[in-house]
Amino acid sequence: MILNLFIILFNLMAPLTSNRVSYTIRESSSLTIAGSSNVNKFECTNYENFSNGYIYILTDEKNEHISFSNAILKIDIKSFDCKNPIMNKDFYNTMNARQSPTINVELLSAGPVSNGKILKGQSGKFLAEVGISLNGTTKADKIIVYWERTGNNLFRFLGEKELLMSDFGIDAPVAALGLIKVNDQITIKFDLNVQASPKIF
Secondary structure (H helix, E strand, O other): OOHHHHHHHHOOOOOOOEEEEEEEEOOOOEEEEEEEEOOOEEEEEEOOOOOOEEEEEEEOOOOOOEEEEOOEEEEEHHHOEOOOHHHHHHHHHHOOOOOOOEEEEEEEEEEEOOOOOOOOOOEEEEEEEEEEEEOOEEEEEEEEEEEEEEEOOEEEEEEEEEEEHHHHOOOOOEEHHHOEEEOOEEEEEEEEEEEEOOOOO
8 A cells, every 4th residue: 555655765866867676575464454334343454465676766856756667565354353253254255355365555646735745754644545446446546654764774664544435336236134234434543664775777
C-alpha cells in the first residue's frame, strides 16, 4: 500500500534518474481490514504472502517528490483471517474473492506532507498517491504514511485509510433477516517492516 515505496527512503538518489531498487517485506508485517455492523466490530488480518521484488524510482532535483513504476502490492483476499471460520467465509464472499481474488495497491508517487525532503532524521511522514483495486474497480487515493528507521536499511511504515465498499461495487452484507447490517465504511491498516537493498543498482 503503499509498501513498495518504503524501501527507497534510506537512499539518496541522483536527480531525474531512474533507479532499480530491490526490497523485502519482513514476516513481522501485517495488513488489516477493519469494519463494523450495528452489532459489533470486526478485523481481518493478513500476516503473510507479502511480495518481494524490485521497483523503479524517479526522483526530482531536490529529492522532494518521487514517482514509481512496477510498484504494485497484491494481497490474496483468502489469506486474511477474521479469527472465526464463519466470519472468514462471509468476508471472502463480501469481497467477491471468487471473481476478484486479490486486493491490489499500486504506488504512484510520494511527496512530503509539508515542504522539505521526504527523508529527514530518524522518523517522519509523507503523502503517498496510490491506486487501490478491489472487486474489479480501481480508485485513486492518497494516504499519509508514518515511518521510522529501525536498523541498517530497515524501515517501519504505518498508516490507515478509510474506504467505502460501495465505491468498489460491493454491497454491505445483511444477516439474521435484516437484524444485522454491516456498515459501508471499512478501514485498511498497514504495519510494514521493510528491508531495502544495500545499494541501488
